[in-house]
Amino acid sequence: MARTGRPREFDRQAALETALVLFWQQGFEPTSLNQLKEVMGGISPTSFYAAFGSKEQLFREVVALYRSQQGQVTDVLFDENISPRQAIEQCLRQSVHMQTDKTHPLGCLVTMGATNCGPTGDAVMQLLREERLKNFGGIKRQLERAVSIGALPENADILALAATINTFLNGISLAARDGVGEKELQASVGNIMRLWDAA
Amino acid sequence: MARTGRPREFDRQAALETALVLFWQQGFEPTSLNQLKEVMGGISPTSFYAAFGSKEQLFREVVALYRSQQGQVTDVLFDENISPRQAIEQCLRQSVHMQTDKTHPLGCLVTMGATNCGPTGDAVMQLLREERLKNFGGIKRQLERAVSIGALPENADILALAATINTFLNGISLAARDGVGEKELQASVGNIMRLWDAA
DNA sequence: ATACTTCCGTATCGATCAGTACATAATTAG
DNA sequence: CTAATTATGTACTGATCGATACGGAAGTAT
Structure with a gap:
Protein backbone atom coordinates (compact mmCIF):
# COMPACT_ATOMS: atom_id res chain seq x y z
CA MET A 1 0.00 0.00 0.00
CA ALA A 2 1.34 3.37 -1.02
CA ARG A 3 1.70 5.72 1.86
CA THR A 4 -0.72 8.58 2.37
CA GLY A 5 -0.27 12.21 1.37
CA ARG A 6 0.66 13.97 -1.80
CA PRO A 7 3.23 11.99 -3.76
CA ARG A 8 6.69 13.40 -4.33
CA GLU A 9 7.08 14.91 -7.76
CA PHE A 10 10.82 14.42 -8.17
CA ASP A 11 12.96 11.28 -8.14
CA ARG A 12 14.65 11.23 -4.75
CA GLN A 13 17.26 8.72 -5.79
CA ALA A 14 18.10 10.58 -8.99
CA ALA A 15 18.39 13.79 -7.00
CA LEU A 16 20.80 12.07 -4.61
CA GLU A 17 22.93 10.92 -7.53
CA THR A 18 23.21 14.41 -8.99
CA ALA A 19 23.97 15.84 -5.54
CA LEU A 20 26.73 13.26 -5.28
CA VAL A 21 28.30 14.53 -8.49
CA LEU A 22 28.19 18.14 -7.30
CA PHE A 23 29.64 17.37 -3.85
CA TRP A 24 32.27 15.22 -5.52
CA GLN A 25 33.30 18.07 -7.80
CA GLN A 26 33.33 20.88 -5.30
CA GLY A 27 33.40 19.40 -1.83
CA PHE A 28 31.02 20.09 1.03
CA GLU A 29 31.43 23.73 1.98
CA PRO A 30 31.55 25.55 -1.35
CA THR A 31 28.51 23.66 -2.62
CA SER A 32 25.50 25.91 -2.05
CA LEU A 33 21.86 25.09 -1.57
CA ASN A 34 21.02 26.98 -4.74
CA GLN A 35 23.40 24.84 -6.76
CA LEU A 36 22.07 21.68 -5.18
CA LYS A 37 18.43 22.57 -5.73
CA GLU A 38 19.15 23.38 -9.34
CA VAL A 39 20.95 20.17 -10.24
CA MET A 40 18.49 18.12 -8.22
CA GLY A 41 15.76 18.94 -10.70
CA GLY A 42 15.03 22.53 -9.81
CA ILE A 43 13.25 21.55 -6.63
CA SER A 44 12.05 24.16 -4.16
CA PRO A 45 13.73 24.80 -0.81
CA THR A 46 10.67 23.33 0.90
CA SER A 47 10.97 20.12 -1.07
CA PHE A 48 14.67 19.98 -0.38
CA TYR A 49 14.38 20.29 3.38
CA ALA A 50 11.34 18.01 3.58
CA ALA A 51 13.21 15.30 1.72
CA PHE A 52 16.75 15.65 3.06
CA GLY A 53 16.65 17.60 6.30
CA SER A 54 19.68 19.81 5.81
CA LYS A 55 22.76 20.23 3.68
CA GLU A 56 24.81 18.21 6.13
CA GLN A 57 22.28 15.37 6.31
CA LEU A 58 22.18 15.28 2.52
CA PHE A 59 25.96 15.07 2.45
CA ARG A 60 25.90 12.14 4.85
CA GLU A 61 23.42 10.35 2.61
CA VAL A 62 25.58 11.15 -0.38
CA VAL A 63 28.66 9.73 1.30
CA ALA A 64 26.76 6.55 2.13
CA LEU A 65 25.62 6.30 -1.49
CA TYR A 66 29.17 6.85 -2.71
CA ARG A 67 30.49 4.17 -0.38
CA SER A 68 27.93 1.72 -1.75
CA GLN A 69 28.83 2.54 -5.34
CA GLN A 70 32.13 3.98 -6.53
CA GLY A 71 33.63 3.83 -3.04
CA MET B 1 63.46 58.89 3.18
CA ALA B 2 60.19 57.59 4.60
CA ARG B 3 57.37 57.81 2.17
CA THR B 4 54.67 60.39 2.59
CA GLY B 5 51.25 59.96 4.12
CA ARG B 6 49.95 58.51 7.34
CA PRO B 7 52.01 55.51 8.39
CA ARG B 8 50.45 52.05 8.61
CA GLU B 9 49.53 51.12 12.16
CA PHE B 10 49.79 47.34 11.83
CA ASP B 11 52.70 45.10 10.89
CA ARG B 12 52.04 44.03 7.33
CA GLN B 13 54.47 41.13 7.45
CA ALA B 14 53.12 39.84 10.73
CA ALA B 15 49.60 40.08 9.33
CA LEU B 16 50.70 38.04 6.31
CA GLU B 17 52.13 35.37 8.58
CA THR B 18 48.93 35.01 10.57
CA ALA B 19 46.89 34.98 7.36
CA LEU B 20 49.13 32.16 6.18
CA VAL B 21 48.31 30.11 9.25
CA LEU B 22 44.57 30.63 8.77
CA PHE B 23 44.62 29.77 5.05
CA TRP B 24 46.79 26.77 5.84
CA GLN B 25 44.28 25.50 8.39
CA GLN B 26 41.09 26.08 6.47
CA GLY B 27 41.95 26.56 2.83
CA PHE B 28 41.01 29.44 0.59
CA GLU B 29 37.23 29.43 0.26
CA PRO B 30 36.01 28.78 3.80
CA THR B 31 38.33 31.45 5.20
CA SER B 32 36.29 34.62 5.54
CA LEU B 33 37.32 38.25 5.53
CA ASN B 34 36.04 38.60 9.08
CA GLN B 35 38.29 35.78 10.26
CA LEU B 36 41.24 37.21 8.38
CA LYS B 37 40.77 40.74 9.66
CA GLU B 38 40.51 39.43 13.20
CA VAL B 39 43.67 37.32 13.20
CA MET B 40 45.54 40.01 11.27
CA GLY B 41 45.39 42.32 14.26
CA GLY B 42 41.76 43.35 14.18
CA ILE B 43 42.35 45.62 11.22
CA SER B 44 39.47 47.37 9.48
CA PRO B 45 38.15 46.36 6.04
CA THR B 46 39.57 49.58 4.64
CA SER B 47 43.02 48.75 5.94
CA PHE B 48 42.73 45.24 4.63
CA TYR B 49 41.82 46.21 1.09
CA ALA B 50 44.28 49.09 0.97
CA ALA B 51 47.11 46.82 2.01
CA PHE B 52 46.25 43.58 0.19
CA GLY B 53 43.81 44.37 -2.60
CA SER B 54 41.46 41.44 -2.21
CA LYS B 55 41.12 38.06 -0.58
CA GLU B 56 42.53 36.36 -3.67
CA GLN B 57 45.50 38.70 -3.93
CA LEU B 58 46.24 38.13 -0.26
CA PHE B 59 46.12 34.39 -0.87
CA ARG B 60 48.60 34.72 -3.71
CA GLU B 61 50.94 36.66 -1.45
CA VAL B 62 50.47 34.05 1.24
CA VAL B 63 51.33 31.25 -1.17
CA ALA B 64 54.48 33.09 -2.23
CA LEU B 65 55.43 33.55 1.43
CA TYR B 66 54.79 29.87 2.12
CA ARG B 67 56.90 28.86 -0.85
CA SER B 68 59.76 30.98 0.46
CA GLN B 69 59.50 29.50 3.95
CA GLN B 70 57.99 26.13 4.78
CA GLY B 71 57.43 25.26 1.14
C1' DA C 1 50.47 77.30 7.36
C1' DT C 2 48.74 74.77 3.49
C1' DA C 3 48.64 71.13 0.18
C1' DC C 4 49.26 66.46 -0.58
C1' DT C 5 49.37 61.69 0.44
C1' DT C 6 48.23 57.62 2.84
C1' DC C 7 45.84 55.14 6.33
C1' DC C 8 42.09 54.92 9.70
C1' DG C 9 37.17 53.72 11.60
C1' DT C 10 32.30 53.45 10.80
C1' DA C 11 28.63 52.51 8.29
C1' DT C 12 27.02 50.20 4.58
C1' DC C 13 26.61 48.04 -0.10
C1' DG C 14 24.16 44.26 -3.01
C1' DA C 15 24.60 39.35 -3.21
C1' DT C 16 24.37 35.13 -1.31
C1' DC C 17 24.37 31.93 2.64
C1' DA C 18 21.43 28.04 4.96
C1' DG C 19 17.00 27.60 6.40
C1' DT C 20 11.55 28.73 7.34
C1' DA C 21 6.52 30.49 7.23
C1' DC C 22 2.49 29.99 5.08
C1' DA C 23 -1.01 28.92 2.16
C1' DT C 24 -2.22 25.44 -1.32
C1' DA C 25 -2.32 21.11 -4.07
C1' DA C 26 -2.60 16.11 -4.32
C1' DT C 27 -3.07 11.93 -2.44
C1' DT C 28 -5.12 8.16 1.07
C1' DA C 29 -8.25 6.80 5.02
C1' DG C 30 -12.59 6.69 6.90
C1' DC D 1 -18.19 13.57 1.28
C1' DT D 2 -14.58 15.05 5.21
C1' DA D 3 -10.31 14.48 7.66
C1' DA D 4 -5.62 13.49 7.72
C1' DT D 5 -1.27 13.44 5.57
C1' DT D 6 2.44 14.81 2.69
C1' DA D 7 4.31 17.47 -0.89
C1' DT D 8 4.33 21.90 -3.42
C1' DG D 9 5.62 27.02 -4.78
C1' DT D 10 6.37 31.76 -3.34
C1' DA D 11 8.05 34.79 -0.39
C1' DC D 12 10.98 35.72 3.08
C1' DT D 13 14.10 35.36 7.40
C1' DG D 14 18.51 36.92 9.85
C1' DA D 15 23.28 36.16 9.08
C1' DT D 16 27.20 36.44 6.52
C1' DC D 17 29.70 36.87 2.14
C1' DG D 18 33.42 39.97 -0.24
C1' DA D 19 33.96 44.63 -1.05
C1' DT D 20 33.19 49.96 -0.93
C1' DA D 21 31.81 55.04 0.27
C1' DC D 22 32.92 58.61 3.00
C1' DG D 23 34.90 61.64 6.15
C1' DG D 24 38.52 62.31 9.33
C1' DA D 25 43.30 61.47 11.22
C1' DA D 26 48.32 61.39 10.78
C1' DG D 27 52.13 61.82 8.52
C1' DT D 28 55.48 64.44 4.72
C1' DA D 29 56.50 68.29 1.30
C1' DT D 30 56.87 73.10 0.24
Missing part, protein backbone atom coordinates in the same frame (compact mmCIF):
# COMPACT_ATOMS: atom_id res chain seq x y z
CA GLN A 72 33.23 0.07 -2.81
CA VAL A 73 36.57 -0.25 -4.56
CA THR A 74 38.06 -0.22 -1.06
CA ASP A 75 35.70 -2.86 0.34
CA VAL A 76 38.16 -5.52 -0.68
CA LEU A 77 40.38 -4.29 2.15
CA PHE A 78 37.99 -6.04 4.52
CA ASP A 79 37.70 -9.26 2.55
CA GLU A 80 39.46 -12.12 4.28
CA ASN A 81 38.56 -14.65 1.61
CA ILE A 82 41.30 -13.55 -0.77
CA SER A 83 45.00 -13.32 -0.18
CA PRO A 84 46.18 -10.19 1.66
CA ARG A 85 48.40 -9.24 -1.24
CA GLN A 86 45.51 -9.54 -3.67
CA ALA A 87 43.34 -7.44 -1.38
CA ILE A 88 45.85 -4.59 -1.33
CA GLU A 89 46.61 -4.73 -5.02
CA GLN A 90 42.95 -4.91 -6.02
CA CYS A 91 42.12 -2.00 -3.77
CA LEU A 92 44.85 0.15 -5.30
CA ARG A 93 44.17 -0.86 -8.91
CA GLN A 94 40.44 -0.41 -8.60
CA SER A 95 40.92 2.91 -6.86
CA VAL A 96 43.18 4.17 -9.64
CA HIS A 97 40.75 2.96 -12.28
CA MET A 98 37.74 4.52 -10.60
CA GLN A 99 39.38 7.82 -9.72
CA THR A 100 40.69 8.42 -13.23
CA ASP A 101 37.35 7.53 -14.84
CA LYS A 102 36.23 10.66 -16.61
CA THR A 103 32.54 9.71 -16.59
CA HIS A 104 32.39 11.24 -13.11
CA PRO A 105 34.49 13.75 -11.15
CA LEU A 106 38.13 12.77 -10.72
CA GLY A 107 39.58 11.70 -7.39
CA CYS A 108 37.81 10.31 -4.37
CA LEU A 109 34.96 11.89 -2.44
CA VAL A 110 36.11 10.44 0.87
CA THR A 111 39.59 11.81 0.33
CA MET A 112 38.75 15.23 -1.06
CA GLY A 113 35.15 15.91 -0.11
CA ALA A 114 35.79 17.99 2.99
CA THR A 115 39.40 19.11 3.14
CA ASN A 116 38.73 22.87 3.18
CA CYS A 117 36.42 23.52 6.11
CA GLY A 118 35.71 26.40 8.41
CA PRO A 119 34.48 25.94 11.98
CA THR A 120 31.03 24.83 10.80
CA GLY A 121 32.36 21.95 8.76
CA ASP A 122 34.18 20.08 11.49
CA ALA A 123 31.58 17.32 11.80
CA VAL A 124 31.71 16.60 8.09
CA MET A 125 35.50 16.60 8.07
CA GLN A 126 35.45 14.11 10.91
CA LEU A 127 32.97 11.90 9.05
CA LEU A 128 35.31 11.52 6.09
CA ARG A 129 38.37 11.20 8.30
CA GLU A 130 36.79 8.22 10.00
CA GLU A 131 36.10 6.63 6.64
CA ARG A 132 39.76 7.09 5.71
CA LEU A 133 40.96 5.70 9.01
CA LYS A 134 38.70 2.68 8.50
CA ASN A 135 40.49 2.02 5.23
CA PHE A 136 43.88 2.50 6.88
CA GLY A 137 42.78 -0.02 9.49
CA GLY A 138 41.81 -2.44 6.74
CA ILE A 139 45.24 -2.12 5.18
CA LYS A 140 46.93 -2.81 8.50
CA ARG A 141 44.74 -5.82 9.19
CA GLN A 142 45.52 -7.33 5.80
CA LEU A 143 49.24 -6.94 6.50
CA GLU A 144 48.86 -8.53 9.91
CA ARG A 145 46.99 -11.37 8.29
CA ALA A 146 49.77 -11.71 5.73
CA VAL A 147 52.33 -12.10 8.50
CA SER A 148 50.14 -14.57 10.38
CA ILE A 149 49.79 -16.84 7.36
CA GLY A 150 53.43 -16.48 6.39
CA ALA A 151 52.83 -14.39 3.27
CA LEU A 152 55.06 -11.71 4.79
CA PRO A 153 58.07 -12.39 7.02
CA GLU A 154 57.71 -11.99 10.78
CA ASN A 155 60.19 -9.15 10.85
CA ALA A 156 58.51 -7.11 8.10
CA ASP A 157 57.80 -3.53 9.13
CA ILE A 158 54.11 -3.75 8.41
CA LEU A 159 53.28 -0.43 10.06
CA ALA A 160 55.65 1.34 7.68
CA LEU A 161 54.32 -0.60 4.70
CA ALA A 162 50.74 0.16 5.71
CA ALA A 163 51.57 3.86 6.00
CA THR A 164 53.21 3.79 2.60
CA ILE A 165 50.19 2.16 0.97
CA ASN A 166 47.78 4.47 2.79
CA THR A 167 49.72 7.59 1.84
CA PHE A 168 49.88 6.50 -1.77
CA LEU A 169 46.14 5.77 -1.72
CA ASN A 170 45.51 9.26 -0.37
CA GLY A 171 47.65 10.79 -3.06
CA ILE A 172 45.81 9.22 -5.98
CA SER A 173 43.00 11.75 -5.73
CA LEU A 174 45.15 14.82 -6.26
CA ALA A 175 47.26 13.10 -8.89
CA ALA A 176 44.13 12.23 -10.86
CA ARG A 177 42.81 15.77 -10.56
CA ASP A 178 46.13 17.16 -11.68
CA GLY A 179 45.87 15.13 -14.86
CA VAL A 180 48.14 12.17 -14.17
CA GLY A 181 46.77 9.34 -16.30
CA GLU A 182 45.60 5.88 -15.33
CA LYS A 183 48.56 4.31 -17.08
CA GLU A 184 51.17 6.05 -14.93
CA LEU A 185 49.17 5.43 -11.78
CA GLN A 186 48.69 1.73 -12.50
CA ALA A 187 52.42 1.50 -13.09
CA SER A 188 52.84 3.22 -9.72
CA VAL A 189 50.65 0.57 -8.12
CA GLY A 190 53.03 -1.95 -9.61
CA ASN A 191 55.85 -0.13 -7.87
CA ILE A 192 54.06 -0.14 -4.54
CA MET A 193 53.38 -3.85 -4.84
CA ARG A 194 57.07 -4.39 -5.49
CA LEU A 195 57.60 -3.09 -1.95
CA TRP A 196 55.40 -5.90 -0.73
CA ASP A 197 57.50 -8.48 -2.54
CA ALA A 198 60.69 -7.01 -1.08
CA ALA A 199 59.34 -6.79 2.49
CA GLN B 72 61.10 25.51 0.30
CA VAL B 73 61.44 21.89 1.35
CA THR B 74 60.69 21.04 -2.28
CA ASP B 75 63.24 23.48 -3.73
CA VAL B 76 65.81 20.74 -3.63
CA LEU B 77 63.93 19.14 -6.53
CA PHE B 78 65.47 21.83 -8.74
CA ASP B 79 68.97 21.57 -7.36
CA GLU B 80 71.34 20.01 -9.87
CA ASN B 81 74.33 20.25 -7.58
CA ILE B 82 73.45 17.21 -5.54
CA SER B 83 72.80 13.68 -6.71
CA PRO B 84 69.32 13.04 -8.12
CA ARG B 85 68.69 10.38 -5.51
CA GLN B 86 69.64 12.77 -2.72
CA ALA B 87 67.38 15.43 -4.19
CA ILE B 88 64.35 13.13 -4.15
CA GLU B 89 65.04 11.70 -0.71
CA GLN B 90 65.71 15.09 0.84
CA CYS B 91 62.53 16.48 -0.66
CA LEU B 92 60.47 13.63 0.74
CA ARG B 93 62.13 13.59 4.17
CA GLN B 94 61.95 17.35 4.59
CA SER B 95 58.34 17.36 3.44
CA VAL B 96 57.40 14.71 5.97
CA HIS B 97 59.24 16.55 8.71
CA MET B 98 57.69 19.90 7.89
CA GLN B 99 54.15 18.63 7.35
CA THR B 100 54.05 16.73 10.64
CA ASP B 101 55.47 19.66 12.60
CA LYS B 102 52.80 20.63 15.08
CA THR B 103 54.05 24.20 15.52
CA HIS B 104 51.97 25.05 12.44
CA PRO B 105 48.98 23.50 10.65
CA LEU B 106 49.56 19.95 9.44
CA GLY B 107 49.94 19.06 5.79
CA CYS B 108 50.94 21.27 2.89
CA LEU B 109 49.30 24.52 1.79
CA VAL B 110 50.06 23.89 -1.88
CA THR B 111 48.51 20.45 -1.69
CA MET B 112 45.46 21.21 0.43
CA GLY B 113 44.94 24.96 0.23
CA ALA B 114 42.33 25.01 -2.50
CA THR B 115 40.87 21.56 -3.05
CA ASN B 116 37.23 22.43 -2.30
CA CYS B 117 36.30 25.27 -4.62
CA GLY B 118 33.15 26.54 -6.23
CA PRO B 119 33.12 28.36 -9.56
CA THR B 120 34.70 31.47 -8.02
CA GLY B 121 37.76 29.62 -6.79
CA ASP B 122 38.97 28.23 -10.10
CA ALA B 123 41.85 30.68 -10.46
CA VAL B 124 43.18 29.86 -7.01
CA MET B 125 42.84 26.13 -7.63
CA GLN B 126 44.81 26.56 -10.82
CA LEU B 127 47.51 28.53 -9.01
CA LEU B 128 48.18 25.68 -6.60
CA ARG B 129 47.85 23.05 -9.31
CA GLU B 130 50.63 24.77 -11.24
CA GLU B 131 52.82 24.74 -8.15
CA ARG B 132 52.22 21.01 -7.78
CA LEU B 133 52.92 20.35 -11.45
CA LYS B 134 56.16 22.32 -11.12
CA ASN B 135 57.20 19.93 -8.37
CA PHE B 136 56.16 16.94 -10.44
CA GLY B 137 58.29 18.35 -13.25
CA GLY B 138 61.22 18.67 -10.86
CA ILE B 139 60.87 15.04 -9.88
CA LYS B 140 60.83 13.94 -13.51
CA ARG B 141 63.86 16.06 -14.36
CA GLN B 142 65.86 14.60 -11.48
CA LEU B 143 65.01 11.09 -12.71
CA GLU B 144 66.05 11.99 -16.26
CA ARG B 145 69.27 13.38 -14.88
CA ALA B 146 69.80 10.16 -12.95
CA VAL B 147 69.50 8.15 -16.13
CA SER B 148 71.78 10.49 -18.03
CA ILE B 149 74.55 10.16 -15.46
CA GLY B 150 74.06 6.43 -15.08
CA ALA B 151 72.59 6.56 -11.58
CA LEU B 152 69.51 4.82 -12.93
CA PRO B 153 69.51 2.23 -15.73
CA GLU B 154 68.52 3.29 -19.23
CA ASN B 155 65.50 1.02 -19.20
CA ALA B 156 64.12 2.29 -15.88
CA ASP B 157 60.49 3.36 -16.11
CA ILE B 158 61.16 6.85 -14.81
CA LEU B 159 57.70 8.13 -15.66
CA ALA B 160 56.17 5.47 -13.44
CA LEU B 161 58.68 6.12 -10.68
CA ALA B 162 58.07 9.86 -10.90
CA ALA B 163 54.32 9.31 -10.66
CA THR B 164 54.82 7.05 -7.65
CA ILE B 165 56.95 9.63 -5.86
CA ASN B 166 54.59 12.47 -6.78
CA THR B 167 51.52 10.57 -5.64
CA PHE B 168 53.20 9.69 -2.36
CA LEU B 169 54.22 13.31 -1.91
CA ASN B 170 50.62 14.39 -2.47
CA GLY B 171 49.39 11.87 0.06
CA ILE B 172 51.58 13.06 2.90
CA SER B 173 49.29 16.02 3.60
CA LEU B 174 46.20 13.97 4.31
CA ALA B 175 48.14 11.32 6.18
CA ALA B 176 49.61 13.99 8.47
CA ARG B 177 46.19 15.54 9.03
CA ASP B 178 44.72 12.15 9.81
CA GLY B 179 47.27 11.71 12.56
CA VAL B 180 49.89 9.44 10.98
CA GLY B 181 53.14 10.26 12.74
CA GLU B 182 56.46 11.39 11.38
CA LYS B 183 58.05 8.07 12.29
CA GLU B 184 55.76 5.99 10.08
CA LEU B 185 56.00 8.51 7.26
CA GLN B 186 59.79 8.63 7.36
CA ALA B 187 59.80 4.86 7.26
CA SER B 188 57.51 5.16 4.24
CA VAL B 189 60.03 7.46 2.57
CA GLY B 190 62.56 4.71 3.15
CA ASN B 191 60.23 2.36 1.32
CA ILE B 192 59.81 4.72 -1.61
CA MET B 193 63.57 5.13 -1.88
CA ARG B 194 63.89 1.36 -1.98
CA LEU B 195 61.98 1.55 -5.24
CA TRP B 196 64.71 3.79 -6.57
CA ASP B 197 67.37 1.25 -5.65
CA ALA B 198 65.42 -1.53 -7.34
CA ALA B 199 64.73 0.44 -10.52
